[in-house]
Amino acid sequence: MAPRNALARKSNEQHMIEIDLEKEGVRGVNSRLHTLPKDTNERHWLIRNPMGQHAIACGLDAPITVEVGGHAGFYCGGMNKQAEILIHGHAGPGVAENMMSGIVRVDGNASQSAGATGNGGLLVIKGDAASRCGISMKGIDIVVGGSVGHMSAFMAQRGHLVVCGDAGEALGDSIYEARLYVRGKVDSLGADCIEKKMTDHHLAKLARLLDKAEIKANPKDFRRFGSARKLYNFNIDHADAY
Amino acid sequence: MDPNTPRTTPRKSATFDDYTLSEIRRAATTGIYDIRGAGAKRKLPHFDDLLFLGASISRYPLEGYREKCGTNVVLGTRFAKKPIELKIPITIAGMSFGSLSAQAKEALGNGATIAGTSTTTGDGGMTPEERGHSKTLVYQYLPSRYGMNPDDLRRADAIEVVVGQGAKPGGGGMLLGQKISDRVAQMRCLPKGIDQRSACRHPDWTGPDDLEIKLHELREITNWEKPIYIKVGGARPYYDTALAVKSGADVVVVDGMQGGTAATQEVFIEHVGQPTLACIRPAVQALQDLGMHRKVQLIVSGGIRNGADVAKALALGADAVSIGTAALVALGDNDPHLEEEYQKLGTTAGAYDDWHEGRDPAGITTQNPELAKRLDPKIAGRRLANYLKVMTLEAQTIARACGKNHVHNLEPEDLVALTVEAAAMAQVPLAGTSWIPGKGGY
Numbered sequence: 001m002a003p004r005n006a007l008a009r010k011s012n013e014q015h016m017i018e019i020d021l022e023k024e025g026v027r028g029v030n031s032r033l034h035t036l037p038k039d040t041n042e043r044h045w046l047i048r049n050p051m052g053q054h055a056i057a058c059g060l061d062a063p064i065t066v067e068v069g070g071h072a073g074f075y076c077g078g079m080n081k082q083a084e085i086l087i088h089g090h091a092g093p094g095v096a097e098n099m100m101s102g103i104v105r106v107d108g109n110a111s112q113s114a115g116a117t118g119n120g121g122l123l124v125i126k127g128d129a130a131s132r133c134g135i136s137m138k139g140i141d142i143v144v145g146g147s148v149g150h151m152s153a154f155m156a157q158r159g160h161l162v163v164c165g166d167a168g169e170a171l172g173d174s175i176y177e178a179r180l181y182v183r184g185k186v187d188s189l190g191a192d193c194i195e196k197k198m199t200d201h202h203l204a205k206l207a208r209l210l211d212k213a214e215i216k217a218n219p220k221d222f223r224r225f226g227s228a229r230k231l232y233n234f235n236i237d238h239a240d241a242y
Numbered sequence: 243m244d245p246n247t248p249r250t251t252p253r254k255s256a257t258f259d260d261y262t263l264s265e266i267r268r269a270a271t272t273g274i275y276d277i278r279g280a281g282a283k284r285k286l287p288h289f290d291d292l293l294f295l296g297a298s299i300s301r302y303p304l305e306g307y308r309e310k311c312g313t314n315v316v317l318g319t320r321f322a323k324k325p326i327e328l329k330i331p332i333t334i335a336g337m338s339f340g341s342l343s344a345q346a347k348e349a350l351g352n353g354a355t356i357a358g359t360s361t362t363t364g365d366g367g368m369t370p371e372e373r374g375h376s377k378t379l380v381y382q383y384l385p386s387r388y389g390m391n392p393d394d395l396r397r398a399d400a401i402e403v404v405v406g407q408g409a410k411p412g413g414g415g416m417l418l419g420q421k422i423s424d425r426v427a428q429m430r431c432l433p434k435g436i437d438q439r440s441a442c443r444h445p446d447w448t449g450p451d452d453l454e455i456k457l458h459e460l461r462e463i464t465n466w467e468k469p470i471y472i473k474v475g476g477a478r479p480y481y482d483t484a485l486a487v488k489s490g491a492d493v494v495v496v497d498g499m500q501g502g503t504a505a506t507q508e509v510f511i512e513h514v515g516q517p518t519l520a521c522i523r524p525a526v527q528a529l530q531d532l533g534m535h536r537k538v539q540l541i542v543s544g545g546i547r548n549g550a551d552v553a554k555a556l557a558l559g560a561d562a563v564s565i566g567t568a569a570l571v572a573l574g575d576n577d578p579h580l581e582e583e584y585q586k587l588g589t590t591a592g593a594y595d596d597w598h599e600g601r602d603p604a605g606i607t608t609q610n611p612e613l614a615k616r617l618d619p620k621i622a623g624r625r626l627a628n629y630l631k632v633m634t635l636e637a638q639t640i641a642r643a644c645g646k647n648h649v650h651n652l653e654p655e656d657l658v659a660l661t662v663e664a665a666a667m668a669q670v671p672l673a674g675t676s677w678i679p680g681k682g683g684y
Binding site for chain 2: 026027030031034054055058059073074075078079093094097112113116117119132135136139154155157158174233234237
């Protein structure tokens with residue numbers, strides 16, 4: 001996590017525009033970020049005093065960088081498009097939920113449902129993520145430096161979830177076509193989720209994801225999980241799997 | 243036995259009736275529960291159990307066709323910068339592209355727009371056709387988030403957060419693989435041909451405190467412009483309405499068990515939830531107790547069929563109603579002219595409910611391009627508009643007869659009930675008495 005004085009120095013060096021959330025409120029901050037013209041030169045922002053407020057920098061749709069100088073509450077970076085959002089603290093539930101594109105990086109830990117239903121882009125959580133990380137993900141890539149809680153990647157449809165630590169119970173329950181990579185132990189796999197062979201193709205993809213996430217880890221230390229595809233069409237003889 | 247001995251007439255069991263026996267045989271043969279579309283088919287206390295009193299010496303009627311009787315409704319006056327105003331208090335309920343053909347969705351948009359009301363997306367996202375043909379479009383925000391994206395959210399005129407629906411309160415959904423065409427699969431980010439499950443809970447919030455924060459996020463993303471509805475199934479209408487208001491809803495939608503679904507288990511449809519009639523007064527009571535009646539608007543759905551149903555729902559305190567099944571019938575669903583084709587499917591016109599199978603001869607609940615093109619969106623849309631206008635005229639007729647210059651001025655005092663059950667649920671007197679079951683210590 002970057003200390004406040006470090007952020008200030010960076011601010012001066014890169015001509016960041018600073019907004020004080022305590023003064024402007026969430027509405028004021030988001031309103032400024034939402035109304036930027038497409039060709040804006042104001043491409044680097046720092047939100048000071050986020051105070052764990054909810055819905056900070058949600059709904060952005062511009063190729064800008066927004067740094068959040070502290071902890072964020074629910075849904076920070078929700079439905080993000082294009083923007084790079086750096087959270088210099090912990091993030092509450094639903095960080096980067098339904099993200100379409102861009103990058104959201106969390107220096108600390110993330111609460112439950114991180115990256116939920118995300119369609120695209122990259123979510124990086126340097127610390128741990130709580131339960132339901134990547135729930136119903138639809139194409140987002142999520143890289144977690146630490147561990148993830150139970151029911152992560154539940155009904156995950158598309159995209160990648162990389163876990164450098166451990167995964168809690170029922171990983172990938174009712175998973176569709178998303179790919180899961182875990183370096184540590186997995187408490188248990190959910191319905192229809194199985195371990196799969198790690199091919200060179202998968203190792204290369206995983207290496208690219210780790211590189212993009214700026215997390216150092218050896219892809220060969222990971223195992224891959226995905227769908228057995230046995231629950232794709234209802235069969236009464238599989239009813240005990242539900 | 244002596245052939246001259248009198249015999250008793252063979253008697254079938256009331257408990258094990260023909261339908262029950264056929265269902266046992268079907269289950270034993272297939273090993274799977276029965277899945278179907280539509281809402282509860284069993285006989286339930288409903289609006290037919292209520293009557294309007296009309297004017298008399300103590301009430302002064304308005305002249306039909308001459309004296310004005312308003313029907314407009316404004317939805318979303320609590321927080322939204324841009325509330326929506328509809329010409330009529332009858333909206334089109336959420337039905338997904340996927341469960342319905344693109345032609346059917348276009349027809350719903352056409353009909354609603356001609357009639358001056360809104361239509362609603364469903365569990366599958368917003369199609370360009372639907373947006374293009376709907377002047378006022380409500381965008382559903384569902385647990386599956388299929389097709390959800392911020393651009394469509396901003397393109398919508400209102401947002402409906404779906405917590406539940408009357409056909410299956412507490413249940414998710416399942417769109418079977420046979421209806422997953424290339425386009426449906428693409429919109430939902432899933433492979434073609436596989437069953438698509440819709441979760442029963444939202445993935446990123448739990449409970450009313452979280453929901454309040456979720457609504458805040460949606461408002462932030464849409465610049466606080468859009469009215470936000472919360473839709474609940476008819477389970478615990480008093481508490482669900484109160485909690486929806488607490489969460490910040492602009493509009494609450496309460497859907498009773500006659501409300502339709504694209505597909506779910508028969509046992510769920512018929513045995514979970516409450517009749518629409520039983521849901522309205524508790525929902526209104528919750529709004530009144532919070533001082534929010536008419537400030538947070540109430541939309542009631544589930545089995546609305548005609549202008550009398552509309553008038554009765556409004557008289558009980560709703561601001562508007564919503565129709566789904568009836569709208570499909572207006573488009574051409576279950577039409578007798580298709581009887582021969584329904585027979586081939588093992589059913590009959592008026593009973594066809596295998597909407598999940600995608601073989602609808604009317605071209606409505608299908609993704610089969612050959613079947614879908616049978617439905618002309620303009621003609622079907624015109625039929626829907628006609629039907630909506632008739633319902634509105636009927637509601638106006640009743641309102642004028644009760645002396646009201648706006649349909650919203652109808653009130654419980656205009657009603658009596660034909661049965662004790664309906665009197666208790668609607669909290670109006672049993673006809674010919676002043677008795678309201680549960681009131682005054684009785």
